Amino acid sequence: MNNFLKKNLSIIVYIFIPIIFLWHPNWLGFLGVQPYWPLFWLLPWSMIHGSINGIIFGLFLGLILDSLTVDNSFTQIPGLILCGFLFGRIKFHSDILVGHFRYGLICSFGSFICGTLYFLQILFKNFSDSNFLLFIPTFKNILAEVFLTGFFSPFFCSQFSRMFKFSRRKL
Amino acid sequence: MLEIPRISTSRWWHKKKIWVLFGIFLFLIFARISKGSIYKDFYYFISKPFWPGQFQKDVILKSIDQESFIKLNLLEKDNIRLRKILSLQESSNNDNISAAVISRKTGSWWRQIILNKGSRDGVEIGSIVKGPGGLLGRVNNTSLFTSSVTLITSPESKLGVWVDRIQINGLLVGLGDDSPSLILFSKDADIKVGDFISSSPASTLLTPNIPIGIVQSIDEPHKAKKIAKISLLAKPHVIDWVQILKVKI
Numbered sequence: 001m002n003n004f005l006k007k008n009l010s011i012i013v014y015i016f017i018p019i020i021f022l023w024h025p026n027w028l029g030f031l032g033v034q035p036y037w038p039l040f041w042l043l044p045w046s047m048i049h050g051s052i053n054g055i056i057f058g059l060f061l062g063l064i065l066d067s068l069t070v071d072n073s074f075t076q077i078p079g080l081i082l083c084g085f086l087f088g089r090i091k092f093h094s095d096i097l098v099g100h101f102r103y104g105l106i107c108s109f110g111s112f113i114c115g116t117l118y119f120l121q122i123l124f125k126n127f128s129d130s131n132f133l134l135f136i137p138t139f140k141n142i143l144a145e146v147f148l149t150g151f152f153s154p155f156f157c158s159q160f161s162r163m164f165k166f167s168r169r170k171l
Numbered sequence: 172m173l174e175i176p177r178i179s180t181s182r183w184w185h186k187k188k189i190w191v192l193f194g195i196f197l198f199l200i201f202a203r204i205s206k207g208s209i210y211k212d213f214y215y216f217i218s219k220p221f222w223p224g225q226f227q228k229d230v231i232l233k234s235i236d237q238e239s240f241i242k243l244n245l246l247e248k249d250n251i252r253l254r255k256i257l258s259l260q261e262s263s264n265n266d267n268i269s270a271a272v273i274s275r276k277t278g279s280w281w282r283q284i285i286l287n288k289g290s291r292d293g294v295e296i297g298s299i300v301k302g303p304g305g306l307l308g309r310v311n312n313t314s315l316f317t318s319s320v321t322l323i324t325s326p327e328s329k330l331g332v333w334v335d336r337i338q339i340n341g342l343l344v345g346l347g348d349d350s351p352s353l354i355l356f357s358k359d360a361d362i363k364v365g366d367f368i369s370s371s372p373a374s375t376l377l378t379p380n381i382p383i384g385i386v387q388s389i390d391e392p393h394k395a396k397k398i399a400k401i402s403l404l405a406k407p408h409v410i411d412w413v414q415i416l417k418v419k420i
Contacts, residue, residue: 022274022285032278032349032408069281070311070319073327118280122326122347137348141279 009167010045013160014057017041018064028152033144035152036111038065038080043087043107043153044161051088058084074121079114086110092161103157108150115142250380266417268292273317277408280347282325284308284407288415289316297376299416304405305382306370307413318415322407323383324351331374332383336366340373343383343401350387355397362389362399378418 020037028034038061046054062077069076090106093099119138183189270292274285288294290313298310300320308322321328328345332353339362341355355362366386370377384401 022276024274024276024278026275026278026408029278034276034279069276070283070321070325070327074280115280122280126326137346141347145279 006167010041010160010164013163014041014061017061018068021065022068028148030148031140031144033141033148035148036107036114036145038076039083039107039110039114039149040153040156041160042080042084043103043110043157044164046084046087047090047092047161048164049088051085054084054086054088055081056084058082073125074118076114076118079110079117082113082117083110086113096158100154100158103153104150107153107157108146111146111149112142115145268294268415270294270318270413270415272411272413275408277322277324277349280326282322282328282345282347282407283311284320284322284413286318286320286413286415287316289313289318291315293417294318294415295417297418299377299381299418300413301381301416302405302407302410302413304403304410305384306377307405307407307410309376310415320413323403324349324407330376331371332368333371333373333379334360334362334366334368334386336363337361340371341368343368350400350402351384353386353399353401355399356395358395358397360397362386362397364388368401376418378416 017038024034026032042054042058042061045057058080059077062075062080065076065080087106087110090102093102119142122138268288270286270288272284273287276283284300284307286294286300294310294313296310296313298318300307300310306323308320308325308328310318311321312319323330323343323345324347325345326347328343328351330343332341332343333339334341334353334355337360339355339357339360341353343351343353345351353362353368364386368383368385370379370381370383372379382404384403387400387402390398390400
């Protein structure tokens with residue numbers, strides 16, 4: 001049982017992403033916005049397993065998260081696939097402290113990409129309507145999400161990368 | 172060494188009665204020092220039902236409540252009857268389903284709540300979800316045990332609404348923040364801050380006269396449109412229980 005847990009730690013954590021996405025703990029939020037949870041898992045996974053795995057699991061994450069949201073017209077898949085690919089190209093840094101800050105910056109950038117791609121879909125769909133109305137809440141949402149994701153990622157990503165490396169070594 | 176046997180083991184502090192008396196004494200000392208506050212507070216509670224003003228106020232308030240309730244019922248019946256005559260869309264209280272909010276996403280892009288009642292309980296896609304205050308959104312999809320609701324603040328939400336004071340229809344568009352926008356397709360519409368917004372009688376998605384919100388601010392007219400920010404009456408980020416209403420179209 002213990003061995004099974006160790007071997008499949010990354011998958012077990014993966015299962016928890018939709019749960020925390022649904023749970024939406026308000027006390028962790030800022031301006032009502034949450035950090036973009038899937039990136040905390042996707043970054044260490046892609047860094048360890050490479051771009052192809054990053055793309056595949058980015059797609060899987062996008063599919064799961066899209067099934068949980070009621071917005072049928074918009075999807076999170078493009079952002080997560082792009083992030084999975086980009087994160088796969090990044091290598092671990094030898095300095096632990098610098099590595100921590102790198103996680104923050106990379107996740108902030110990933111969150112910005114995902115937020116922007118999502119917003120572009122909304123903008124494209126509402127092209128005929130008054131678009132300018134969307135801009136102010138959009139900036140607020142994207143900036144709050146980028147800030148929170150960057151703020152929490154050093155903690156989550158370093159823990160996850162350690163756990164995933166450990167479970168991989170056991171395999 | 173010579174031991175002297177004890178004649179009796181009884182001492183004054185072994186008597187329970189003395190301790191009881193000592194307790195009463197202490198209580199009385201406390202009552203004295205506190206100027207009888209315990210008695211007064213006790214009296215406050217036992218005399219409360221007999222206070223003339225309070226009692227009278229309660230009776231009057233209860234009567235007013237009853238009167239309002241009866242009036243409301245009569246008006247609802249009247250409304251249903253008239254709607255039937257005019258062949259308009261109607262809703263009845265018998266179709267209400269109470270549900271608890273089990274997941275809430277009220278920030279960022281995704282503005283939705285998940286309820287603990289699903290298709291098994293008779294929830295249908297398109298049903299209206301109301302909370303304390305008024306309209307929250309519409310059921311977007313259902314599973315066996317749960318139903319997902321798109322809130323009216325979601326960028327996907329577009330609803331026909333009615334501005335009662337100036338008797339005009341408008342479009343309520345969610346923008347992904349807490350205050351949706353009301354678009355009036357008339358540059359000269361005399362909308363003012365504080366105007367009340369309800370669901371439109373002309374809407375095919377909603378039953379009429381569901382309270383939605385109040386005009387919070389009005390933007391400058393833009394291309395023959397007037398746009399206003401709406402403050403919602405029902406607050407989705409704090410509501411735990413909602414009512415699901417079936418729509419008869």
